[in-house]
Structure formats: C-alpha cells, structure tokens
Amino acid sequence: MIVAPPQFHLSTRAILSMALVFLFATFALPHQAFANKKPTVVSMNLCTDQLVLLLADPEQIVSLSYLSHDARTSVYAEKAVAYPTNRGLAEEVYILKPDVTVTGTYSNWTASSMLEQLGMRVERFEPAYQFSDITANIKAMGELLHQSEKAKQVIADFEARLASFQADHAFQPRAALYAANGYTSGKSSIAHHILIAAGFQNIGAELGYDYGAKLAVESLLMTSPDLIVTNPPGFGHAKAEEMTRHPALDYFQTDMPAEVTTNKNWVCDTPLVLDAVAELATVREAIARPHSKTESR
Amino acid sequence: MKQTTLLIILGGLVLLLGAISVMIGPADVTLDASLSALIQDDGGPLTIVMREIRLPRMLLAIFVGFSLGLSGAAMQGYLRNPLAEPGLLGVSGSASLGAVLALQTGFAATAFYILPLSAITGALLCALILLVISGKSRSILALILSGVAVSALAGSLTSLVLNLSPNPWAASEIMFWMMGSLANTSFNHIWLALPLMVIGWTALLFTGKAIDALTLGEDAAASLGTNLRRLKLQIIFGTSFAVGAATAVAGAIGFVGLVIPHILRPFVGSHPSRLLLASGFGGAALILLTDIIVRVIVPSQDLKLGVIMALIGAPLFLHLIFTTGRKES
Incomplete structure (x- = not known):
C-alpha cells in the first residue's frame, strides 16, 4: 500500500506522455506530410499499373499487380520490377495503407469493394475503347497522383504522334x-x-x-x-x-x-x-x- | 440378321451421317455449293472450308467413334460384363491425363508422336490397374467402382495440371478433356491419331475367336486352345492404343462403348466376335450423329460431345445396372 502511490503516479505520467506522442503522431505529422508529399498508390490491375508507372514518382508507388513484372504483357515491365507486387487481394492491399488504390472497372471487384467498405479510397479506371479514352485515363491518373503537368506533356506527345498516322x-x-x-x-x-x-x-x-x-x-x-x-x-x-x-x-x-x-x-x-x-x-x-x-x- | 446385312446397314448409316456432317457448319452456304466445293476446287475459301475443316472433322468422328465402339465391344466380350466401357472404367480419363501432362510439360512439342503415345500410356496404366482388380474379384461391382475411382482420380489430376499451367487459357479446356469435342480438328489431328488407332483396331479385331470361346468360361476356353494370356495383352494394348489415340485428339468421350454394343447385341445373337466390327461402325455412326446434334443445338458455341452422349448413355447405364443386378440376385 505504501509503495503503490508513486507507481500510480509514474504510470499516469507515462500515459500522459504516450497520449501526447499519439496526438502528435496522428494529427501533426500526417498534416505536415500531406502538405508536400504526393499521394502513395497501390495498383491492382495490369493497365492501371502501366498508367501509374507512366506518371507517378518512384516514392509514390507502394505496390503493383503481379502481372506488371511480366514483360510479355507489361510495356513498362523493366521499370515495374523495382516495386513489390500484389495479387489483388483485399488483405494484401489493406495492410499497405496507400493513400489511393487504383484498379480496372471490371477487375478485382470483390477485393476493391471490400477495401472501400474498410474506408479506403479506391479509384476504378474504365478500359479504353478508343484513343480518346487513353488520353482521358492518362489525364485522370495525372490528377489523382498530383502529376497533372506530366500527364499533359504525355497527352500532347501522344496526340502529335497519332496525328502523324492520319494520312x-x-x-x-x-x-x-x-x-x-x-x-x-x-x-x-x-x-x-x-x-x-x-x-x-x-x-x-x-x-x-x-x-x-x-x-x-x-x-x-x-x-x-x-x-x-x-x-x-x-x-x-x-x-x-x-x-x-x-x-x-x-x-x-x-x-x-x-x-x-x-x-x-x-x-x-x-x-x-x-x-x-x-x-x-x-x-x-x-x-x-x-x-x-x-x-x- | 446376317452379319453382312448388319454391316451394310451400319456402313450405309455412317455414309449418310458423314454426308450430313460435312454440310453443317457456321458458315452460311447452301448444301449444293458446299458439296460441289468439296469435290471441285472453286479457288475460293469455300473449298478450303470443306476440305480442311469439315472433311477432317467428319473423318475424325468416324475414326474416334470406331475406336470407342470397338473397344467397348471387346472389353465387354473379354470381361463378360455389359457394363464394361472405356469411358466408365476410366481408360479415357486416364488417356486425357496422359495427353494433358505431355502438352503442359512441353514434352509433346519435342516430337510428333509424343502426344498420342503419352495418352496411350495413361490408358495402359488404367487398364493394368483395372485388370489387377478384376483378376482378384469376379464381382461386377468391384470393377465398376474401381473404374469410378480411377476416373475421379484422373479427372482431378487433369484439372490440377491445367490449373497449374502458366497459360491463362489452359484451365478453360478442362471441359474438353473430360467431355470431348471435335471442334477445330484438322488433318494434323488425323495423321497424329489414325496410325496408332489402326494398331489398336487390328489387335482388337483379332480377338474375335478367343472371346467367343471365353463365353464358355475360362477353363473351357483354355481347353479349346485359347491363349488367355495373349488375349489379355491383346485387349489391354488394343484398347489402350485405340482409346488413347482417340482421346489425345478428341478428349474423353464416354458411353459410346456402352450404348452401341447394347443396341447391337440383339442383332448378332450370342457371338461377341460378331459384335466387334458392328460396334465399330455403330460407334462411328453415333459420334457422327452426336457431332451433328451439338452443331445444330448451339451452332455458334462448342457444346461438348460428352454432354449429349451422357444424356443418351446415362439412362441406359442405370437401366443396365438395374437389369444386371436383377439377374445376379
């Protein structure tokens, strides 16, 4: 009984300081981080992988779909091998805690809707049916990843080259x-x-x-x-x-x-x-x- | 009915169904145009369609059907059991497994004859397992049940191999290997399978005298001078070659060897030898007919032959179990 009070005091102090650290960690740090950091991204679909690789800065990319490493179907496979891969499962993506998860409209539907239920931001990209869909997707991905300038340049180059074929x-x-x-x-x-x-x-x-x-x-x-x-x-x-x-x-x-x-x-x-x-x-x-x-x- | 009359009728049926078979296809052409393009080169695509797509499909239907019908009749004669059939006893399924293993490991690409030979190896292994079992017990039930077990095992291993394939389309052909189909066959498939089927047919067609003697029982047959050991090998190798080669190019098609001998038995009397050739022709006619039906029901899709074959065969199989069971008790 005599020894107990100082112990009690100590633990209150400990709890108080821990709470302070927590407060700092949960409010102060992220706010500071968001101010100058571009959003991090996980891609669950081969084609959103390509758009991410085309536009994102390396530090933005958390994970890409496993198909991105396959040079037979992935045009930016050489760049992709630097990043970890996922198989489009909700639990894999959830523990990575990206700012945004991107996927195709018709792929990983169960996993991506589960991530949404868990409060994560998921953006779905429509497959392209014509060339203007390609530029629209590049523009949308650029905005999402805070890379609009880069996207604009890519689109301008694409349209100029496309015009050269219209003979x-x-x-x-x-x-x-x-x-x-x-x-x-x-x-x-x-x-x-x-x-x-x-x-x-x-x-x-x-x-x-x-x-x-x-x-x-x-x-x-x-x-x-x-x-x-x-x-x-x-x-x-x-x-x-x-x-x-x-x-x-x-x-x-x-x-x-x-x-x-x-x-x-x-x-x-x-x-x-x-x-x-x-x-x-x-x-x-x-x-x-x-x-x-x-x-x- | 006289043997020759029966064979002429069945041969005529095969010719008739063969003619109908080449006239059916997704390309919208008149019967007239298609037949004349088949006989005379019109220099256009229709002749290629007739000669390189529909003709090999029709011929392969005949060869595959002949193999399955003949094998069914020979197995039934040897085992003295109307339920014996390559599909039900797992011989076709094991052949599928052999073929799938050869294709997915890339072994089949190393030489022309590897694909049918590995299917034949699969069929042989199954036939040996069945013979060990049927040698130990004369019970029909034991044989059929071990056939079911071997079929299930071969089927699941086939699915496993196809699911492990690095090719994204491979898993979707599980249906082909279990139900069989003649869609997209070419003369390449015929050159691949026909020589090996012919070896199997020869072995089986020469079992006639011995399986007739066997109707008197093994001891009586042996005393009549039948070499039972040779007969067993002939049946095993003949069935494995015919069914294995057929399965390598058309997938596992069940019930043909069950249905055809059953239908034809009343016409040949109690001579299993007379059933052999007749069942071959009957099997050819049945596969041709089924391949016509699948193309008429869903012209644009590849409905598997086994679907129609099971619709015809399964009720008959149940009927046979019912009647054989009653005879035994």
Whole structure:
C-alpha cells in the first residue's frame, strides 16, 4: 500500500506522455506530410499499373499487380520490377495503407469493394475503347497522383504522334483480329483503332461486331481476309490458342512476310499503342507493294 | 440378321451421317455449293472450308467413334460384363491425363508422336490397374467402382495440371478433356491419331475367336486352345492404343462403348466376335450423329460431345445396372 502511490503516479505520467506522442503522431505529422508529399498508390490491375508507372514518382508507388513484372504483357515491365507486387487481394492491399488504390472497372471487384467498405479510397479506371479514352485515363491518373503537368506533356506527345498516322490511305487491306478462342474485336476496341490508324479495315467491324465476338475458323475463312493478326503463343499449351493456328488459315497467309501477331503494345491504354500502329503500318506497306504491282498491270 | 446385312446397314448409316456432317457448319452456304466445293476446287475459301475443316472433322468422328465402339465391344466380350466401357472404367480419363501432362510439360512439342503415345500410356496404366482388380474379384461391382475411382482420380489430376499451367487459357479446356469435342480438328489431328488407332483396331479385331470361346468360361476356353494370356495383352494394348489415340485428339468421350454394343447385341445373337466390327461402325455412326446434334443445338458455341452422349448413355447405364443386378440376385 505504501509503495503503490508513486507507481500510480509514474504510470499516469507515462500515459500522459504516450497520449501526447499519439496526438502528435496522428494529427501533426500526417498534416505536415500531406502538405508536400504526393499521394502513395497501390495498383491492382495490369493497365492501371502501366498508367501509374507512366506518371507517378518512384516514392509514390507502394505496390503493383503481379502481372506488371511480366514483360510479355507489361510495356513498362523493366521499370515495374523495382516495386513489390500484389495479387489483388483485399488483405494484401489493406495492410499497405496507400493513400489511393487504383484498379480496372471490371477487375478485382470483390477485393476493391471490400477495401472501400474498410474506408479506403479506391479509384476504378474504365478500359479504353478508343484513343480518346487513353488520353482521358492518362489525364485522370495525372490528377489523382498530383502529376497533372506530366500527364499533359504525355497527352500532347501522344496526340502529335497519332496525328502523324492520319494520312490518307488509298489501299486499305482487310485484316481480321484472331485471338484465343477465336475472339475477334469489333469497332469499340483499341485493337480496332490500331488497325484503322495503320491503314487497315477491321473485319470484326465489317461483320457488325461492337466490342467483339467469337468467330469460328470457317466463318473467318469465308470473309477472305488479307491479313490475320493472331495473339503470340503463350507459355504452356492451350487449345484456345491452337485453334487460331488452324492449318486451313495458312492458305491465306502465303503472301505474308511472316506471321503477324499482336504484342504487349496492344494490351493496355498507354501511349505505346502507337508503337503497335507503327509496326502494323510497316506490314501494310509490305502487302501494298505487290498489290500496287498488280494494279499497274 | 446376317452379319453382312448388319454391316451394310451400319456402313450405309455412317455414309449418310458423314454426308450430313460435312454440310453443317457456321458458315452460311447452301448444301449444293458446299458439296460441289468439296469435290471441285472453286479457288475460293469455300473449298478450303470443306476440305480442311469439315472433311477432317467428319473423318475424325468416324475414326474416334470406331475406336470407342470397338473397344467397348471387346472389353465387354473379354470381361463378360455389359457394363464394361472405356469411358466408365476410366481408360479415357486416364488417356486425357496422359495427353494433358505431355502438352503442359512441353514434352509433346519435342516430337510428333509424343502426344498420342503419352495418352496411350495413361490408358495402359488404367487398364493394368483395372485388370489387377478384376483378376482378384469376379464381382461386377468391384470393377465398376474401381473404374469410378480411377476416373475421379484422373479427372482431378487433369484439372490440377491445367490449373497449374502458366497459360491463362489452359484451365478453360478442362471441359474438353473430360467431355470431348471435335471442334477445330484438322488433318494434323488425323495423321497424329489414325496410325496408332489402326494398331489398336487390328489387335482388337483379332480377338474375335478367343472371346467367343471365353463365353464358355475360362477353363473351357483354355481347353479349346485359347491363349488367355495373349488375349489379355491383346485387349489391354488394343484398347489402350485405340482409346488413347482417340482421346489425345478428341478428349474423353464416354458411353459410346456402352450404348452401341447394347443396341447391337440383339442383332448378332450370342457371338461377341460378331459384335466387334458392328460396334465399330455403330460407334462411328453415333459420334457422327452426336457431332451433328451439338452443331445444330448451339451452332455458334462448342457444346461438348460428352454432354449429349451422357444424356443418351446415362439412362441406359442405370437401366443396365438395374437389369444386371436383377439377374445376379
């Protein structure tokens, strides 16, 4: 009983000082930090990864989706390997406590809505269906990450380069996009706009597809395409991909320089879709040359 | 009915269904145009469609059906059990597992014949397991139950391998390996599977005399000069080659070997040997018919053959269990 009071005193003092530290930590520090620090970000989707890598400062990036490290689909994979990855699970992202979490409208829905319920800020990005969606997404990401100046510059460069492709094409070969399971993209897709910008017509749009549809091998053949653009073969094996290399399709590829496939530049809404346009424009010129010969005859 | 009459009727049925099969497809063309493009090269895409897409699909239906029907009849003759069938006993499922392992490990890409040979290896392993079990116990139930167990095991391992694949599309083909499909087949598939199927067919078609003798019981057959050891090997290897090669290119298709011998048995009397060739033709006709039905029901999608086959086969299977059970008791 005699020893107890000083102990009591001590602990009150301890509690008081701890409370002060706490107050300082929870109110003073963050306010100071927010004043000159740009928001930190976690991305849960391959395409938001690319936008983050394009615009954010390195210290802003907390974590990216695991797909960002895969150089086959991620255009900025080289930059991405410097950052930790997540598999889009709510608990992984929650413990990272980023200022904002970004993801695609149609991906990780359960995880991202759970994060919102837990009081975190989640921003969802629509996939791009046309080139103006790409610039809109870049602008939105720029604003979100306090990088509007950088975003403006990227958009200006993109639009200038895009304009250089808008030349008048007299010869427009008909191309069909043919991805796994026979999926072909319609007129509301970046792939369609890449074809158009490179001077091709899209058979998917010709068939009246909006976003896209599955096309049987024989239905594809009956459209007599000048070019079939398939996906590059993935690792392992899948029947879904095997069908896009059906031997009957070789009959139309005989005068092609080589097998034409899509690549990582086609996947996401980055300025590098214009690299895909440039690559395809070269293919078009290769087809155009024998064509102009027959025209002149 | 005379054996030759039956074979002529079944052969005619195969030809008729084969002709209908090549006339069906998603491309919107008239029957006239499609048949003439098949026979005469029109220089356009239709000839390629007919010759490189529909023709191999039709031919593969015949070869796969022949393999499954014949294997079913041979297994039933050897085991003297109307419930024996490669699909139900897990032979097809094990062949699928072998094929999937070869494809996903990249082993299949190393040489042309690796894919069907690993499917055949899977089928062989299953056949050996079943024979060990059926040798220990004469019970029909033990055989069918071990078939169920092997099927379940092979099916789950197939799913596991496909889910572990680095290819994002691989997991979606679990249905193909369990239900079977002839969609998107080409002549490559035929060159891959046909030679090995022919080896299997030859082995099975020459079992006729021995399985006829076996109807008298093993001792009587042996005293009639039947080499039972050789017969067993012929059945194991014949079934594994025919079913394994068929499964490697068309997935596991069940019930053909059950349904066809059951339908044809009344026409051949008590001679299991006469059932062999007839069941081959019957199986070909049934696969052709099923492949037509799946394309008519959902023209734009790849409905699996096994879906229709199970709708026909499963009720018959239940009926057979019911009647065999009654005979035994």
